[in-house]
């Protein structure tokens with residue numbers, strides 16, 4: 001089985017066998033910079049790039065291709081209803097069009113939902129009846145497994161975890177979605193960099209800010225403390241809605257797990273109702289950054 005994980009600037013493509021990556025290639029793709037294309041041109045460009053990338057790993061034995069894509073898909077149809085980074089795409093039949101070009105079955109689904117499937121199939125969520133999975137990277141995404149099945153919602157937008165509102169104060173931070181106070185505006189890698197820049201005038205990565213926090217930088221420590229607290233609050237709100245016991249988290253910010261986890265756990269229990277306090281298990285992914293790729297490979301199984 002082939003699997004692809006599509007980011008804004010990179011495509012990862014791999015052959016997967018029994019949950020293991022046996023061969024992987026990376027391609028550059030600037031899918032977040034297609035503003036000069038109309039919708040048809042953007043569709044053709046994406047198909048062309050994905051076809052070329054897939055053909056480098058395609059063999060006679062290839063049974064199909066699963067794709068994790070940053071956008072909202074209608075059920076399991078492989079039709080992309082919309083994509084935040086490529087707004088001109090509307091109801092793009094990605095799976096069908098690519099399947100016709102490659103002559104193999106193709107399935108495509110939201111990247112965070114693929115990560116949930118990967119964690120549920122191969123990672124710390126294995127065997128859980130229900131699982132809430134959070135992707136903690138440049139942005140924040142979420143995917144939901146209910147009764148061992150991925151849950152998409154009616155238009156592919158279920159578990160937009162990053163846009164749960166965790167701060168309703170007048171000065172709550174503006175989120176990329178246009179609302180104020182979303183957890184993504186505090187706890188994504190991008191938000192951590194932005195807040196650190198606002199506090200210190202220094203532009204640097206979340207990874208460096210984490211190191212600064214370990215070295216006693218109080219601004220860095222405060223930002224990570226707030227990020228963990230808001231994540232815990234958001235998880236509490238989701239858990240109160242869903243009564244799910246297992247939460248897994250993947251993504252680049254896991255490198256800061258040791259300073260994110262304590263305030264997260266404290267805020268989680270503070271905001272839960274008493275019968276749920278102490279019952280929720282939050283686990284960091286053990287699949288490195290392969291969660292989404294492994295999940296994409298399961299779409300056609």
Ligand SMILES: [Zn+2]
Pocket residue numbers: 162163175176177178179182184
């Ligand atoms: Zn938002």
